[in-house]
Amino acid sequence: MSVINQFEEAKKEYEHWGIQVEEVFEKLQNVPVSIHCWQGDDIGGFEINKEELSGGIEVTGNYPGKATTPEELRRDIEKALSLIPGTHRINLHAIYAETDGELVDRDQLEPKHFEKWVVWAKEHGLGLDFNPTLFSHKKAADGLTLSHPDAEIRQFWIDHCIASRKIGEYFGKELGTPCLTNIWIPDGYKDTPSDRLTPRKRLKQSLDEIFAVKTDEQFNIDAVESKVFGIGSEAFVVGSHEFYLNYAMKNDKICLLDTGHYHPTERVSDKISAMLLFNEKLALHVSRPVRWDSDHVVILDDELKEIALEIVRNDALDQVIIGLDFFDASINRVAAWTIGTRNMIKALLYGMLLPNEHLKALQEEGDFTKRLALLEEFKTYPFGAIWNYYCETMGVPIKEYWIEEISDYETAVLSARS
Numbered sequence: 331m332s333v334i335n336q337f338e339e340a341k342k343e344y345e346h347w348g349i350q351v352e353e354v355f356e357k358l359q360n361v362p363v364s365i366h367c368w369q370g371d372d373i374g375g376f377e378i379n380k381e382e383l384s385g386g387i388e389v390t391g392n393y394p395g396k397a398t399t400p401e402e403l404r405r406d407i408e409k410a411l412s413l414i415p416g417t418h419r420i421n422l423h424a425i426y427a428e429t430d431g432e433l434v435d436r437d438q439l440e441p442k443h444f445e446k447w448v449v450w451a452k453e454h455g456l457g458l459d460f461n462p463t464l465f466s467h468k469k470a471a472d473g474l475t476l477s478h479p480d481a482e483i484r485q486f487w488i489d490h491c492i493a494s495r496k497i498g499e500y501f502g503k504e505l506g507t508p509c510l511t512n513i514w515i516p517d518g519y520k521d522t523p524s525d526r527l528t529p530r531k532r533l534k535q536s537l538d539e540i541f542a543v544k545t546d547e548q549f550n551i552d553a554v555e556s557k558v559f560g561i562g563s564e565a566f567v568v569g570s571h572e573f574y575l576n577y578a579m580k581n582d583k584i585c586l587l588d589t590g591h592y593h594p595t596e597r598v599s600d601k602i603s604a605m606l607l608f609n610e611k612l613a614l615h616v617s618r619p620v621r622w623d624s625d626h627v628v629i630l631d632d633e634l635k636e637i638a639l640e641i642v643r644n645d646a647l648d649q650v651i652i653g654l655d656f657f658d659a660s661i662n663r664v665a666a667w668t669i670g671t672r673n674m675i676k677a678l679l680y681g682m683l684l685p686n687e688h689l690k691a692l693q694e695e696g697d698f699t700k701r702l703a704l705l706e707e708f709k710t711y712p713f714g715a716i717w718n719y720y721c722e723t724m725g726v727p728i729k730e731y732w733i734e735e736i737s738d739y740e741t742a743v744l745s746a747r748s
């Protein structure tokens with residue numbers, strides 16, 4: 331049976347439950363996913379005086395073909411985008427600046443250092459998001475940045491964050507879509523601290539100084555990302571969830587929840603509705619923690635589906651800013667982007683193809699038997715036929731057919747790299 335015939339058959343089954351599949355497609359194609367550039371080069375960046383990756387995060391694997399120049403990275407992203415349905419955004423870090431051979435420290439970065447990214451984004455109709463990089467730098471060698479006891483070091487990072495927000499504002503202005511500038515810092519201690527309050531006071535003060543410099547919210551929106559622990563900050567993280575939850579609330583900033591930044595039995599899917607009741611917007615870094623914040627490629631697992639469902643059934647597609655954050659160097663990096671992003675979109679489609687209003691009503695009526703039964707039966711509805719047709723109408727390969735394109739790209743492009 332052809333893709334369209336399979337689709338027509340599958341559609342009938344969803345229509346039986348009042349789900350208008352074409353309307354779902356309309357909605358889905360307007361959901362941007364912010365794709366992180368750093369999957370393409372193992373969070374290396376292009377600084378002249380590049381330091382080893384630090385900040386308590388790890389990329390493992392040595393699959394050949396890593397992008398080593400901005401041109402290579404952009405070309406790889408383009409390849410991935412050609413295999414992913416929809417129009418999306420690209421999320422950059424400050425270490426991806428292009429300074430034309432000039433040594434520019436992070437506190438001195440300016441919009442002009444990202445001009446080439448903007449030209450490229452315009453060419454491809456992409457929005458850009460941004461992150462100051464507070465790791466992989468001499469001034470972050472002891473794992474402390476905005477909470478550092480040394481005022482000079484703190485100032486350096488404050489200036490970097492201010493510079494980054496201006497770059498974000500420039501992106502928003504140039505591209506006509508606001509940039510989410512997200513601050514994540516690694517600060518913490520390996521062992522039990524003797525004072526938790528002082529570093530947190532310093533972080534609060536640093537953030538106040540950063541945000542005292544106003545940017546136009548039409549172009550730049552600020553987010554803060556918490557964490558529970560990192561390598562070398564196992565006992566204490568200054569920017570914990572409670573810290574940023576309160577900071578964001580009080581200062582009208584966006585909380586960014588990274589799915590790898592909570593205790594193993596905590597679920598971000600469960601936090602979304604609680605956050606949305608008190609915040610206009612919420613941002614996500616969708617990742618996949620395996621035993622720790624390992625940043626594995628996102629798969630279509632129960633938690634991903636639950637996250638998507640929470641966004642969809644609460645009608646929060648305009649409120650939740652969806653970004654990805656994973657980095658796997660043990661597989662083809664272009665494939666990693668493709669798999670993870672297609673899965674994010676698949677999960678949203680899955681959520682849109684459930685009879686959500688009916689399921690809500692069942693819960694209100696206390697009919698938990700039917701609620702469970704339906705949720706389970708829908709798992710084997712012909713979702714694949716709908717997904718394939720969606721891909722076909724969006725002009726990207728259906729099923730696993732994109733793998734061949736990646737193999738060809740690997741042979742023609744990646745394998746020629748040193």
Ligand SMILES: C[C@H](O)[C@H](O)[C@@H](O)C(=O)CO
Pocket residue numbers: 368373387461514555557588615623655
């Ligand atoms: C590179 C990213 O900014 C980084 O992964 C951060 O978002 C994070 O999640 C750290 O664990």
Ligand SMILES: [Mn+2]
Pocket residue numbers: 514555588615655
């Ligand atoms: Mn993250």
